[in-house]
Amino acid sequence: MHDKQNSVEPPSLPPRLPQNEAELKRTIILLGNRKQVELKTDARRQLESLIGVYPTIKEATLWKRVLRRACQGKFPTVK
Numbered sequence: 001m002h003d004k005q006n007s008v009e010p011p012s013l014p015p016r017l018p019q020n021e022a023e024l025k026r027t028i029i030l031l032g033n034r035k036q037v038e039l040k041t042d043a044r045r046q047l048e049s050l051i052g053v054y055p056t057i058k059e060a061t062l063w064k065r066v067l068r069r070a071c072q073g074k075f076p077t078v079k
Contacts, residue, residue, distance in 0.1 A: 014063050016052035023050055024071055031055070031064035 018024040030047040033039060035057055039047065048054050055063060 012062065012066055014051035014053065014055065014059075014067075016050070018050055018067075021071075024067065027051060028064055028067055028071075031060045031067070034060035035064065 014027075018027045027047070027050045030039065030043060030050070033043065034047065034055060039054075044054055051063070
């Protein structure tokens with residue numbers, strides 16, 4: 001008896017987080033691209049390997065914003 005249909009909200013973070021600054025920068029770039037278009041196979045696989053899923057446009061928008069804000073204090077060079 002799982003009643004999850006009434007509480008469906010996009011998660012505020014992806015299932016897996018980037019482990020270093022290079023991965024974080026690449027994830028933010030790919031999420032930005034995903035917001036605008038359907039990614040090609042290689043980029044899609046790379047994004048899936050970085051965060052664990054291929055996000056919807058809505059998720060990509062939210063996750064990019066959250067990751068950029070979260071990284072501002074941790075990795076000051078990420079813009």
